[in-house]
Amino acid sequence: MHALTKDTLTLLLWVALMASSFVVSADLPQYASPIAGTELRFILATLLLAPLALTRYALFRDLGLLMRYGMISLFLVLFFIGLFEALKTTTALNTSVIYTLVPLMSVAISRLFLGAGVNAVMLCGFVLGAGGALWVLLATHGNSAETLAWNDGDALFLLACASLALHVTLVKKWGSNTPPIQGAFYIMLMGAILMAPVMIVAGDIEQVAWGEFDFWRVLLYLTLFATIATFYLQQHLVQKVGPNRLLAFSYLIPTFVAIGQGFMQGPGLWYSLPGVALTLLALLLISGAWSPAARKPHVSDAPAN
DSSP states (O other), X not given: OHHHHHHHXXXXXXXXXXXXXXXXXXXXXXTSOHHHXXXXXXHHHHHHHHHHHHHXXXXXXXXXXXXXXXXXXXXXXXXXXXXXXXXXXXXXXXXXXXXXXXXXXXXXXXXXXXXXOOOHHHHHHHHHHHHHHHHHHHHHSGGGGGGOXXXXXXXXXXXXXXHHHHHHHHHHHHHTTSOHHHHHHHHHHHHHHHHHHHHHHHXXXXXXXXXXXXXXXXXXXXXXXXXXXXXXXXXXXXXXXXXXHHHHGGGGHHHHHHHHTTOSSTHHHHHHHHHHHHHHHHHHHHHTXXXXXXGTTOGGGSOOO
């Protein structure tokens, strides 16, 4: 029970940091393009974590592991590129709605790459979780929900979400025996390398507001908490609870974002409550806490090689 409580609290911390990144990231485009901002986060995070990682691990002894993390980072970079390109022809609300499909994508991809299945009750939990997260999104966006329509960028972002689900699954497959700090460093290092050509070509680096104090304040927060901390926790949690349960907790992100942005006040609060309740029920079903027997097929116990 103690380990279960600790894992749950760590998952909630990861959700809170992810949600805060959505809130704070909204301030970054006025100082730098999304591509430049993402690449600068990767570079700064790599530089900040390098002293700790270099003194604790032989980082470049296993080139095979480094190349596998290069592939892991590639799918993360593809997610960001897909997101930024999609937002040129769709809305932030549409991408948020599509993002609720990521945990279900993870279930399918984990089955394919890890041989890890889920039972009917857990699958029901994933469907309920998507519905709960969607409910909260629509309840907190008011009239914006009426403008929902399939746009040109939505298909691209759907592919980007599949790339993100594959990224997290591959962390489990190839990084189960890698210490979290080392794994996080590899992801940031390879992400910075892979994202660099994209920034040079399409990052509008000359328009970055280098002299603005608020630019560095936002960038530093995103680097420390939305990059280093979240990648470390992701590496740790994928090893402990598996990619499916980790991504299942992302169903809570709309609730945390709504709270952080002050949307869950007055009518928005009451309209959101059924969605929050659905999400919590979904997490209960996915965790298997309703029955000890349901905990046997946990994805975290699946082979990782």
